[in-house]
Amino acid sequence: xxxxNGAEVIIGLEVHVELATRTKLFCACPSAFGAPPNTAVCPxxxxxxxxxxxxxxxxxxxxxRAGLALGCEVRLTSRFDRKNYFYPxxxxxxxxxxxxxxxxxxxxxxVPLADDAVRRxxxxxxxxxxxxxxxxxxxxxxWGATGSLVDxxxxxxxxxxIVTEPDLRSPEEARRFLRELVSVLSxxxxxxxxxxxxxxxxxxxxxxxxxxxxGALEDLARVExxxxxxxxxxxAALESEVKRQRAVLDAGGRVERETRGFDEGTGTTLPQRSxxxxxxxxxxxxxxxxxxxxxxxxxxxxRERLPVLPPALRAELVGRGLTxxxxxxxxxxxxxxxxxARVLAEGADTRLAVTWMLGDLxxxxxxxxVGYGASPVGPAALAELLQLMAxxxxxxxxxxxxxxxxxATGHSAAAxxxxxxxxxxxxxxxxxxxxxRALAQHPAAVADYRAGxxxxxGFLVGQVMKATRGQASPDVVNRLLRERLAALAPxx
Ligand code: ADP
Ligand code: MG
Ligand code: ZN
Numbered sequence: 001x002x003x004x005n006g007a008e009v010i011i012g013l014e015v016h017v018e019l020a021t022r023t024k025l026f027c028a029c030p031s032a033f034g035a036p037p038n039t040a041v042c043p044x045x046x047x048x049x050x051x052x053x054x055x056x057x058x059x060x061x062x063x064x065r066a067g068l069a070l071g072c073e074v075r076l077t078s079r080f081d082r083k084n085y086f087y088p089x090x091x092x093x094x095x096x097x098x099x100x101x102x103x104x105x106x107x108x109x110x111v112p113l114a115d116d117a118v119r120r121x122x123x124x125x126x127x128x129x130x131x132x133x134x135x136x137x138x139x140x141x142x143w144g145a146t147g148s149l150v151d152x153x154x155x156x157x158x159x160x161x162i163v164t165e166p167d168l169r170s171p172e173e174a175r176r177f178l179r180e181l182v183s184v185l186s187x188x189x190x191x192x193x194x195x196x197x198x199x200x201x202x203x204x205x206x207x208x209x210x211x212x213x214x215g216a217l218e219d220l221a222r223v224e225x226x227x228x229x230x231x232x233x234x235x236a237a238l239e240s241e242v243k244r245q246r247a248v249l250d251a252g253g254r255v256e257r258e259t260r261g262f263d264e265g266t267g268t269t270l271p272q273r274s275x276x277x278x279x280x281x282x283x284x285x286x287x288x289x290x291x292x293x294x295x296x297x298x299x300x301x302x303r304e305r306l307p308v309l310p311p312a313l314r315a316e317l318v319g320r321g322l323t324x325x326x327x328x329x330x331x332x333x334x335x336x337x338x339x340x341a342r343v344l345a346e347g348a349d350t351r352l353a354v355t356w357m358l359g360d361l362x363x364x365x366x367x368x369x370v371g372y373g374a375s376p377v378g379p380a381a382l383a384e385l386l387q388l389m390a391x392x393x394x395x396x397x398x399x400x401x402x403x404x405x406x407x408a409t410g411h412s413a414a415a416x417x418x419x420x421x422x423x424x425x426x427x428x429x430x431x432x433x434x435x436x437r438a439l440a441q442h443p444a445a446v447a448d449y450r451a452g453x454x455x456x457x458g459f460l461v462g463q464v465m466k467a468t469r470g471q472a473s474p475d476v477v478n479r480l481l482r483e484r485l486a487a488l489a490p491x492x
Pocket of ligand 1: 010011013014163164165166167206207217219221222224
Protein backbone atom coordinates (compact mmCIF):
# COMPACT_ATOMS: atom_id res chain seq x y z
CA UNK A 1 0.00 0.00 0.00
CA UNK A 2 1.62 3.22 -1.22
CA UNK A 3 0.05 6.43 0.04
CA UNK A 4 -0.48 9.37 -2.29
CA ASN A 5 2.53 11.11 -0.77
CA GLY A 6 4.68 8.17 -1.90
CA ALA A 7 5.17 6.61 1.54
CA GLU A 8 4.87 2.84 1.75
CA VAL A 9 3.10 1.07 4.60
CA ILE A 10 5.36 -1.46 6.38
CA ILE A 11 3.89 -3.91 8.88
CA GLY A 12 5.32 -6.70 11.02
CA LEU A 13 3.33 -8.76 13.53
CA GLU A 14 4.09 -10.55 16.77
CA VAL A 15 1.36 -13.08 17.44
CA HIS A 16 0.92 -14.67 20.86
CA VAL A 17 -0.83 -18.01 20.82
CA GLU A 18 -1.81 -19.76 24.01
CA LEU A 19 -1.07 -23.47 23.74
CA ALA A 20 -3.72 -26.02 24.60
CA THR A 21 -1.98 -28.15 27.21
CA ARG A 22 -3.58 -29.71 30.24
CA THR A 23 -1.10 -28.07 32.58
CA LYS A 24 0.98 -24.90 32.76
CA LEU A 25 4.42 -24.31 31.28
CA PHE A 26 6.56 -24.84 34.38
CA CYS A 27 4.23 -26.43 36.94
CA ALA A 28 1.45 -29.00 37.17
CA CYS A 29 -1.38 -26.49 37.71
CA PRO A 30 -4.34 -27.13 35.41
CA SER A 31 -4.87 -24.70 32.55
CA ALA A 32 -8.64 -24.58 33.14
CA PHE A 33 -10.18 -21.41 31.77
CA GLY A 34 -12.85 -19.87 33.96
CA ALA A 35 -11.93 -21.53 37.28
CA PRO A 36 -12.58 -19.39 40.41
CA PRO A 37 -9.79 -16.78 40.80
CA ASN A 38 -6.48 -17.96 42.26
CA THR A 39 -7.49 -21.62 42.52
CA ALA A 40 -5.23 -22.96 39.74
CA VAL A 41 -2.00 -21.82 41.37
CA CYS A 42 1.02 -23.28 43.19
CA PRO A 43 4.32 -22.02 44.60
CA UNK A 44 5.92 -22.09 41.11
CA UNK A 45 3.37 -19.92 39.27
CA UNK A 46 2.86 -17.72 42.35
CA UNK A 47 6.59 -17.01 42.22
CA UNK A 48 7.19 -18.04 45.82
CA UNK A 49 10.86 -18.00 46.83
CA UNK A 50 12.66 -21.27 46.30
CA UNK A 51 10.08 -22.81 43.95
CA UNK A 52 11.71 -24.25 40.83
CA UNK A 53 10.28 -24.45 37.31
CA UNK A 54 10.08 -27.74 35.44
CA UNK A 55 9.50 -27.63 31.71
CA UNK A 56 6.29 -29.17 30.31
CA UNK A 57 7.34 -31.59 27.54
CA UNK A 58 4.03 -31.21 25.69
CA UNK A 59 4.64 -27.46 25.25
CA UNK A 60 7.90 -28.19 23.46
CA UNK A 61 6.17 -30.65 21.15
CA UNK A 62 3.39 -28.17 20.30
CA UNK A 63 5.83 -25.31 19.70
CA UNK A 64 7.90 -27.51 17.38
CA ARG A 65 4.73 -28.64 15.62
CA ALA A 66 3.63 -25.05 14.97
CA GLY A 67 7.12 -24.20 13.76
CA LEU A 68 7.24 -27.14 11.36
CA ALA A 69 3.82 -26.24 9.95
CA LEU A 70 5.16 -22.74 9.28
CA GLY A 71 8.24 -24.09 7.55
CA CYS A 72 10.63 -23.12 10.35
CA GLU A 73 13.85 -24.77 11.33
CA VAL A 74 13.41 -26.34 14.75
CA ARG A 75 16.55 -25.77 16.80
CA LEU A 76 17.82 -28.86 18.60
CA THR A 77 19.32 -26.56 21.20
CA SER A 78 17.44 -23.58 22.56
CA ARG A 79 17.42 -21.72 25.83
CA PHE A 80 15.22 -19.88 28.28
CA ASP A 81 15.92 -16.34 29.45
CA ARG A 82 14.56 -14.02 32.07
CA LYS A 83 12.89 -10.82 30.93
CA ASN A 84 12.86 -8.60 33.99
CA TYR A 85 10.19 -6.04 34.64
CA PHE A 86 7.79 -5.09 37.38
CA TYR A 87 4.04 -5.31 37.06
CA PRO A 88 1.46 -6.59 39.56
CA UNK A 89 0.40 -9.43 37.26
CA UNK A 90 3.94 -10.84 37.27
CA UNK A 91 4.67 -12.11 40.78
CA UNK A 92 8.23 -13.30 40.09
CA UNK A 93 9.31 -9.90 38.77
CA UNK A 94 10.43 -11.54 35.54
CA UNK A 95 8.92 -13.52 32.71
CA UNK A 96 10.59 -16.71 31.51
CA UNK A 97 10.87 -16.48 27.73
CA UNK A 98 13.30 -17.39 24.98
CA UNK A 99 15.31 -14.42 23.87
CA UNK A 100 18.61 -15.20 22.21
CA UNK A 101 17.97 -18.80 21.22
CA UNK A 102 14.33 -19.43 20.31
CA UNK A 103 13.09 -22.92 19.54
CA UNK A 104 12.13 -22.13 15.92
CA UNK A 105 13.58 -19.79 13.32
CA UNK A 106 13.19 -18.89 9.67
CA UNK A 107 9.87 -20.04 8.37
CA UNK A 108 7.36 -18.46 6.04
CA UNK A 109 3.66 -18.30 5.36
CA UNK A 110 2.35 -17.84 1.84
CA VAL A 111 -0.65 -15.58 2.27
CA PRO A 112 -3.34 -15.66 -0.44
CA LEU A 113 -4.26 -12.14 -1.51
CA ALA A 114 -6.99 -10.97 -3.89
CA ASP A 115 -6.87 -12.18 -7.51
CA ASP A 116 -4.79 -15.28 -6.73
CA ALA A 117 -1.78 -13.14 -5.79
CA VAL A 118 0.35 -14.36 -2.89
CA ARG A 119 2.41 -12.52 -0.27
CA ARG A 120 5.25 -14.52 1.21
CA UNK A 121 5.67 -13.46 4.83
CA UNK A 122 8.85 -14.63 6.49
CA UNK A 123 8.59 -15.90 10.06
CA UNK A 124 11.61 -14.60 11.91
CA UNK A 125 11.21 -16.73 15.00
CA UNK A 126 8.84 -18.62 17.26
CA UNK A 127 9.66 -18.75 20.93
CA UNK A 128 8.11 -20.26 24.04
CA UNK A 129 7.17 -18.04 26.97
CA UNK A 130 4.92 -17.91 29.98
CA UNK A 131 1.71 -15.95 30.38
CA UNK A 132 1.27 -13.31 33.07
CA UNK A 133 -1.68 -13.17 35.47
CA UNK A 134 -4.81 -11.15 34.94
CA UNK A 135 -5.67 -7.80 36.53
CA UNK A 136 -9.28 -6.87 37.09
CA UNK A 137 -9.90 -3.20 37.75
CA UNK A 138 -12.93 -2.10 39.73
CA UNK A 139 -14.81 1.02 38.78
CA UNK A 140 -15.79 2.66 35.52
CA UNK A 141 -12.45 2.93 33.79
CA UNK A 142 -8.83 2.03 34.24
CA TRP A 143 -7.92 5.61 35.17
CA GLY A 144 -10.83 5.98 37.54
CA ALA A 145 -10.45 2.50 39.07
CA THR A 146 -11.27 2.25 42.74
CA GLY A 147 -9.29 -0.94 43.17
CA SER A 148 -7.47 -3.65 41.28
CA LEU A 149 -7.64 -7.41 41.76
CA VAL A 150 -5.09 -9.99 40.68
CA ASP A 151 -6.02 -13.44 39.37
CA UNK A 152 -3.00 -15.67 38.89
CA UNK A 153 -4.81 -18.66 37.33
CA UNK A 154 -3.43 -17.52 33.98
CA UNK A 155 0.10 -16.93 35.28
CA UNK A 156 2.45 -19.51 33.84
CA UNK A 157 0.22 -20.76 31.02
CA UNK A 158 2.26 -21.66 27.94
CA UNK A 159 2.44 -19.33 24.95
CA UNK A 160 4.27 -19.27 21.69
CA UNK A 161 5.10 -15.92 20.12
CA ILE A 162 5.29 -15.97 16.34
CA VAL A 163 7.30 -13.01 15.02
CA THR A 164 7.13 -12.05 11.34
CA GLU A 165 9.57 -10.03 9.31
CA PRO A 166 8.20 -6.62 8.29
CA ASP A 167 6.86 -8.14 5.07
CA LEU A 168 3.24 -7.03 5.16
CA ARG A 169 2.28 -3.99 3.13
CA SER A 170 -1.24 -3.02 4.19
CA PRO A 171 -3.75 -3.56 7.00
CA GLU A 172 -5.68 -5.78 4.56
CA GLU A 173 -2.61 -7.98 4.08
CA ALA A 174 -2.27 -8.20 7.86
CA ARG A 175 -5.87 -9.36 8.04
CA ARG A 176 -5.26 -12.05 5.43
CA PHE A 177 -2.04 -13.12 7.13
CA LEU A 178 -3.79 -13.56 10.46
CA ARG A 179 -6.66 -15.45 8.89
CA GLU A 180 -4.28 -17.79 7.13
CA LEU A 181 -2.20 -18.23 10.28
CA VAL A 182 -5.30 -19.07 12.31
CA SER A 183 -6.44 -21.59 9.73
CA VAL A 184 -3.04 -23.28 9.59
CA LEU A 185 -2.94 -23.43 13.40
CA SER A 186 -6.48 -24.77 13.53
CA UNK A 187 -5.30 -27.91 11.70
CA UNK A 188 -2.59 -28.56 14.26
CA UNK A 189 -4.56 -28.89 17.51
CA UNK A 190 -2.00 -26.74 19.28
CA UNK A 191 -4.36 -24.06 20.59
CA UNK A 192 -8.06 -23.44 21.22
CA UNK A 193 -7.63 -20.25 19.20
CA UNK A 194 -10.44 -18.61 21.12
CA UNK A 195 -10.00 -14.89 20.58
CA UNK A 196 -12.63 -13.90 23.12
CA UNK A 197 -10.78 -15.84 25.83
CA UNK A 198 -7.54 -14.19 24.86
CA UNK A 199 -5.91 -17.33 23.49
CA UNK A 200 -4.56 -15.38 20.54
CA UNK A 201 -3.30 -11.79 20.74
CA UNK A 202 -1.23 -9.63 18.52
CA UNK A 203 1.33 -6.82 18.74
CA UNK A 204 1.12 -4.91 15.48
CA UNK A 205 4.12 -2.87 14.28
CA UNK A 206 3.70 -0.22 11.63
CA UNK A 207 5.90 2.37 9.98
CA UNK A 208 5.69 4.53 6.88
CA UNK A 209 8.67 4.19 4.55
CA UNK A 210 9.38 7.53 2.83
CA UNK A 211 9.88 7.43 -0.94
CA UNK A 212 13.54 6.92 -1.74
CA UNK A 213 14.39 5.48 1.68
CA UNK A 214 17.03 2.82 1.14
CA GLY A 215 18.14 1.90 4.67
CA ALA A 216 17.16 -1.16 6.69
CA LEU A 217 13.45 -1.35 7.58
CA GLU A 218 14.47 -2.05 11.18
CA ASP A 219 15.84 1.50 11.31
CA LEU A 220 12.54 3.18 10.51
CA ALA A 221 10.70 4.63 13.49
CA ARG A 222 7.90 2.14 14.03
CA VAL A 223 4.99 2.13 16.38
CA GLU A 224 4.06 -1.05 18.19
CA UNK A 225 0.38 -1.39 19.06
CA UNK A 226 0.35 -3.86 21.95
CA UNK A 227 -1.98 -6.64 22.88
CA UNK A 228 -4.73 -6.37 20.28
CA UNK A 229 -7.21 -9.17 20.80
CA UNK A 230 -9.00 -9.78 17.52
CA UNK A 231 -8.25 -9.72 13.81
CA UNK A 232 -10.78 -6.98 13.33
CA UNK A 233 -9.12 -4.84 15.98
CA UNK A 234 -5.67 -5.43 14.50
CA UNK A 235 -6.93 -4.12 11.18
CA ALA A 236 -8.64 -1.14 12.84
CA ALA A 237 -5.51 -0.35 14.87
CA LEU A 238 -3.31 -0.50 11.77
CA GLU A 239 -5.69 1.62 9.71
CA SER A 240 -5.82 4.25 12.39
CA GLU A 241 -1.99 4.21 12.67
CA VAL A 242 -1.64 4.76 8.92
CA LYS A 243 -3.83 7.86 9.21
CA ARG A 244 -2.16 9.12 12.37
CA GLN A 245 1.43 8.70 11.16
CA ARG A 246 0.49 10.19 7.82
CA ALA A 247 -0.91 13.26 9.57
CA VAL A 248 2.22 13.62 11.72
CA LEU A 249 4.41 13.54 8.61
CA ASP A 250 2.15 15.92 6.69
CA ALA A 251 2.42 18.40 9.55
CA GLY A 252 6.19 18.27 9.16
CA GLY A 253 6.62 16.20 12.33
CA ARG A 254 8.52 13.02 13.04
CA VAL A 255 6.95 9.73 14.03
CA GLU A 256 8.26 8.70 17.45
CA ARG A 257 9.24 5.13 18.14
CA GLU A 258 6.71 4.20 20.81
CA THR A 259 4.35 1.62 22.20
CA ARG A 260 0.65 2.37 21.85
CA GLY A 261 -2.56 0.68 22.90
CA PHE A 262 -5.75 0.17 20.91
CA ASP A 263 -8.91 1.80 22.22
CA GLU A 264 -11.88 -0.21 21.00
CA GLY A 265 -14.29 2.58 21.89
CA THR A 266 -12.79 5.11 19.50
CA GLY A 267 -11.12 2.68 17.11
CA THR A 268 -7.85 4.59 17.51
CA THR A 269 -4.50 4.01 19.18
CA LEU A 270 -3.35 5.83 22.32
CA PRO A 271 0.19 6.39 23.54
CA GLN A 272 1.30 3.98 26.31
CA ARG A 273 4.97 4.59 26.78
CA SER A 274 8.03 5.45 24.80
CA UNK A 275 9.55 2.33 23.33
CA UNK A 276 11.62 0.32 25.75
CA UNK A 277 14.91 -1.06 24.50
CA UNK A 278 15.99 -4.65 24.99
CA UNK A 279 18.51 -3.68 27.65
CA UNK A 280 15.73 -2.19 29.78
CA UNK A 281 14.71 -5.78 30.45
CA UNK A 282 18.13 -6.98 31.61
CA UNK A 283 17.67 -10.27 29.78
CA UNK A 284 19.87 -13.04 31.06
CA UNK A 285 19.86 -16.86 30.77
CA UNK A 286 17.39 -18.51 33.15
CA UNK A 287 19.57 -20.18 35.76
CA UNK A 288 16.82 -22.48 37.05
CA UNK A 289 16.33 -24.32 33.75
CA UNK A 290 18.82 -26.37 31.76
CA UNK A 291 19.43 -25.72 28.07
CA UNK A 292 16.58 -27.26 26.07
CA UNK A 293 17.95 -30.09 23.95
CA UNK A 294 15.78 -31.90 21.42
CA UNK A 295 16.38 -35.30 19.95
CA UNK A 296 16.21 -35.04 16.13
CA UNK A 297 13.93 -38.10 16.10
CA UNK A 298 11.36 -36.19 18.14
CA UNK A 299 11.31 -33.40 15.57
CA UNK A 300 11.11 -35.82 12.66
CA UNK A 301 8.28 -37.73 14.31
CA UNK A 302 6.37 -34.49 14.66
CA ARG A 303 7.04 -33.60 11.03
CA GLU A 304 5.61 -36.98 9.98
CA ARG A 305 2.47 -36.29 11.98
CA LEU A 306 1.67 -32.99 10.28
CA PRO A 307 -1.72 -33.04 8.53
CA VAL A 308 -2.28 -31.70 5.02
CA LEU A 309 -2.37 -27.93 5.54
CA PRO A 310 -4.48 -25.24 3.85
CA PRO A 311 -2.09 -24.34 1.00
CA ALA A 312 -1.78 -27.96 -0.20
CA LEU A 313 -5.43 -28.57 0.49
CA ARG A 314 -6.53 -25.59 -1.62
CA ALA A 315 -4.44 -26.83 -4.53
CA GLU A 316 -5.94 -30.31 -4.17
CA LEU A 317 -9.51 -28.98 -4.06
CA VAL A 318 -8.98 -26.75 -7.10
CA GLY A 319 -7.61 -29.84 -8.84
CA ARG A 320 -10.91 -31.56 -8.07
CA GLY A 321 -12.82 -28.80 -9.82
CA LEU A 322 -13.64 -26.36 -7.02
CA THR A 323 -13.33 -22.64 -7.71
CA UNK A 324 -10.47 -20.98 -5.82
CA UNK A 325 -13.04 -19.18 -3.68
CA UNK A 326 -14.77 -22.44 -2.72
CA UNK A 327 -11.42 -24.11 -2.07
CA UNK A 328 -10.37 -21.19 0.16
CA UNK A 329 -13.56 -21.34 2.22
CA UNK A 330 -13.35 -25.09 2.75
CA UNK A 331 -9.59 -25.26 3.36
CA UNK A 332 -9.75 -22.46 5.93
CA UNK A 333 -11.78 -24.68 8.26
CA UNK A 334 -10.57 -28.14 9.25
CA UNK A 335 -14.13 -29.12 10.16
CA UNK A 336 -15.30 -28.25 6.64
CA UNK A 337 -12.45 -29.98 4.84
CA UNK A 338 -12.83 -33.17 6.89
CA UNK A 339 -16.57 -33.06 6.25
CA UNK A 340 -16.12 -32.72 2.50
CA ALA A 341 -13.55 -35.51 2.42
CA ARG A 342 -16.03 -37.83 4.10
CA VAL A 343 -18.96 -36.85 1.85
CA LEU A 344 -16.79 -37.59 -1.18
CA ALA A 345 -15.59 -40.85 0.35
CA GLU A 346 -19.27 -41.88 0.39
CA GLY A 347 -19.22 -41.56 -3.37
CA ALA A 348 -21.03 -38.21 -3.71
CA ASP A 349 -20.51 -36.03 -6.77
CA THR A 350 -17.97 -33.28 -5.97
CA ARG A 351 -19.90 -30.39 -7.50
CA LEU A 352 -23.17 -31.39 -5.85
CA ALA A 353 -21.45 -31.94 -2.49
CA VAL A 354 -19.72 -28.55 -2.49
CA THR A 355 -22.83 -26.70 -3.64
CA TRP A 356 -24.93 -28.19 -0.85
CA MET A 357 -22.24 -27.90 1.80
CA LEU A 358 -21.58 -24.22 1.12
CA GLY A 359 -25.22 -23.46 0.35
CA ASP A 360 -28.08 -24.90 2.34
CA LEU A 361 -26.05 -26.82 4.90
CA UNK A 362 -23.89 -23.75 5.64
CA UNK A 363 -27.06 -21.70 6.12
CA UNK A 364 -28.46 -24.19 8.64
CA UNK A 365 -25.14 -24.47 10.49
CA UNK A 366 -24.89 -20.67 10.71
CA UNK A 367 -28.38 -20.36 12.10
CA UNK A 368 -27.61 -23.04 14.69
CA UNK A 369 -24.13 -21.60 15.45
CA VAL A 370 -22.40 -24.94 14.99
CA GLY A 371 -19.53 -26.01 12.79
CA TYR A 372 -19.39 -28.79 10.22
CA GLY A 373 -17.80 -31.10 12.78
CA ALA A 374 -20.91 -30.89 14.98
CA SER A 375 -23.47 -30.86 12.18
CA PRO A 376 -26.65 -32.80 13.05
CA VAL A 377 -26.53 -33.89 9.40
CA GLY A 378 -23.30 -35.86 9.16
CA PRO A 379 -21.31 -36.44 5.96
CA ALA A 380 -22.83 -39.87 5.32
CA ALA A 381 -26.34 -38.49 5.80
CA LEU A 382 -25.70 -35.64 3.35
CA ALA A 383 -24.24 -38.09 0.84
CA GLU A 384 -27.41 -40.16 1.07
CA LEU A 385 -29.55 -37.09 0.40
CA LEU A 386 -27.43 -36.19 -2.63
CA GLN A 387 -27.80 -39.76 -3.83
CA LEU A 388 -31.61 -39.49 -3.67
CA MET A 389 -31.37 -36.37 -5.80
CA ALA A 390 -28.99 -37.93 -8.27
CA UNK A 391 -31.34 -40.87 -8.80
CA UNK A 392 -34.37 -38.59 -9.27
CA UNK A 393 -36.24 -39.53 -6.09
CA UNK A 394 -35.95 -35.93 -4.89
CA UNK A 395 -35.98 -32.69 -6.86
CA UNK A 396 -33.70 -29.89 -5.67
CA UNK A 397 -36.65 -28.15 -4.06
CA UNK A 398 -37.78 -31.24 -2.19
CA UNK A 399 -34.22 -32.06 -1.18
CA UNK A 400 -33.96 -28.66 0.45
CA UNK A 401 -37.05 -29.38 2.49
CA UNK A 402 -35.77 -32.84 3.40
CA UNK A 403 -32.42 -31.35 4.49
CA UNK A 404 -34.22 -28.88 6.77
CA UNK A 405 -36.05 -31.78 8.40
CA UNK A 406 -32.90 -33.90 8.63
CA UNK A 407 -31.17 -31.01 10.38
CA ALA A 408 -34.03 -30.51 12.83
CA THR A 409 -34.65 -34.20 13.63
CA GLY A 410 -31.40 -36.01 12.92
CA HIS A 411 -33.36 -38.52 10.83
CA SER A 412 -31.99 -39.86 7.58
CA ALA A 413 -33.15 -38.59 4.20
CA ALA A 414 -34.61 -41.99 3.30
CA ALA A 415 -36.59 -42.13 6.55
CA UNK A 416 -37.99 -38.64 5.99
CA UNK A 417 -38.96 -39.41 2.39
CA UNK A 418 -40.63 -42.60 3.58
CA UNK A 419 -42.49 -40.93 6.49
CA UNK A 420 -43.69 -37.88 4.62
CA UNK A 421 -44.14 -39.34 1.17
CA UNK A 422 -42.05 -36.45 -0.10
CA UNK A 423 -40.52 -38.36 -2.97
CA UNK A 424 -40.54 -36.77 -6.38
CA UNK A 425 -43.17 -38.19 -8.71
CA UNK A 426 -41.67 -39.20 -12.04
CA UNK A 427 -44.22 -41.87 -12.76
CA UNK A 428 -45.45 -41.10 -16.28
CA UNK A 429 -48.96 -42.42 -15.76
CA UNK A 430 -49.56 -40.49 -12.55
CA UNK A 431 -48.22 -37.29 -14.05
CA UNK A 432 -50.08 -37.73 -17.34
CA UNK A 433 -53.34 -37.74 -15.38
CA UNK A 434 -52.34 -34.51 -13.62
CA UNK A 435 -51.26 -32.90 -16.89
CA UNK A 436 -54.54 -33.74 -18.58
CA ARG A 437 -56.43 -32.37 -15.62
CA ALA A 438 -54.50 -29.09 -15.78
CA LEU A 439 -55.12 -28.76 -19.53
CA ALA A 440 -58.86 -29.36 -19.01
CA GLN A 441 -59.12 -26.88 -16.14
CA HIS A 442 -57.25 -24.03 -17.83
CA PRO A 443 -58.48 -23.73 -21.42
CA ALA A 444 -57.51 -20.04 -21.44
CA ALA A 445 -53.86 -20.90 -20.79
CA VAL A 446 -53.98 -23.53 -23.50
CA ALA A 447 -55.38 -20.98 -25.93
CA ASP A 448 -52.71 -18.46 -24.92
CA TYR A 449 -49.98 -20.98 -25.51
CA ARG A 450 -51.35 -21.90 -28.89
CA ALA A 451 -51.59 -18.21 -29.74
CA GLY A 452 -47.84 -18.05 -29.22
CA UNK A 453 -47.57 -17.00 -25.57
CA UNK A 454 -44.76 -19.28 -24.40
CA UNK A 455 -45.17 -18.09 -20.81
CA UNK A 456 -48.46 -19.95 -20.59
CA UNK A 457 -46.46 -23.18 -20.48
CA GLY A 458 -44.84 -22.10 -17.23
CA PHE A 459 -48.25 -21.40 -15.79
CA LEU A 460 -49.43 -24.89 -16.68
CA VAL A 461 -46.31 -26.50 -15.21
CA GLY A 462 -46.97 -24.50 -12.06
CA GLN A 463 -50.51 -25.85 -11.86
CA VAL A 464 -49.28 -29.45 -12.01
CA MET A 465 -46.60 -28.74 -9.41
CA LYS A 466 -49.22 -27.22 -7.15
CA ALA A 467 -51.57 -30.18 -7.59
CA THR A 468 -48.77 -32.57 -6.65
CA ARG A 469 -47.58 -30.45 -3.68
CA GLY A 470 -44.33 -29.78 -5.49
CA GLN A 471 -43.49 -33.43 -5.87
CA ALA A 472 -43.87 -33.79 -9.61
CA SER A 473 -40.66 -34.04 -11.58
CA PRO A 474 -40.55 -30.69 -13.41
CA ASP A 475 -38.68 -32.31 -16.29
CA VAL A 476 -41.30 -34.93 -16.88
CA VAL A 477 -44.19 -32.45 -16.50
CA ASN A 478 -42.57 -30.12 -19.01
CA ARG A 479 -42.10 -32.86 -21.53
CA LEU A 480 -45.62 -34.24 -21.15
CA LEU A 481 -47.18 -30.79 -21.46
CA ARG A 482 -45.22 -29.98 -24.60
CA GLU A 483 -46.18 -33.30 -26.14
CA ARG A 484 -49.87 -32.82 -25.35
CA LEU A 485 -49.95 -29.23 -26.58
CA ALA A 486 -48.10 -30.10 -29.77
CA ALA A 487 -50.58 -32.88 -30.46
CA LEU A 488 -53.53 -30.47 -30.42
CA ALA A 489 -54.67 -29.27 -33.82
CA PRO A 490 -52.89 -26.02 -34.76
CA UNK A 491 -54.93 -22.97 -33.82
CA UNK A 492 -56.48 -21.05 -36.62
P1 ADP B 1 10.38 -5.80 20.03
O1 ADP B 1 10.97 -6.70 21.04
O2 ADP B 1 10.79 -4.41 20.08
O3 ADP B 1 8.91 -5.96 19.90
P2 ADP B 1 10.99 -7.59 18.01
O4 ADP B 1 12.30 -7.74 17.32
O5 ADP B 1 10.51 -8.63 18.94
O6 ADP B 1 11.02 -6.21 18.68
O7 ADP B 1 9.83 -7.43 16.95
C1 ADP B 1 10.01 -6.57 15.97
C2 ADP B 1 8.74 -6.61 15.13
O8 ADP B 1 8.69 -5.38 14.45
C3 ADP B 1 8.76 -7.70 14.07
O9 ADP B 1 7.49 -8.24 13.91
C4 ADP B 1 9.17 -6.94 12.83
O10 ADP B 1 8.64 -7.51 11.64
C5 ADP B 1 8.56 -5.59 13.07
N1 ADP B 1 9.25 -4.51 12.35
C6 ADP B 1 10.57 -4.29 12.21
N2 ADP B 1 10.80 -3.20 11.48
C7 ADP B 1 9.60 -2.70 11.15
C8 ADP B 1 9.18 -1.55 10.41
N3 ADP B 1 10.03 -0.71 9.85
N4 ADP B 1 7.86 -1.36 10.29
C9 ADP B 1 6.97 -2.19 10.83
N5 ADP B 1 7.31 -3.27 11.55
C10 ADP B 1 8.61 -3.52 11.70
MG1 MG C 1 7.30 -6.91 20.76
ZN1 ZN D 1 1.39 -23.60 39.31
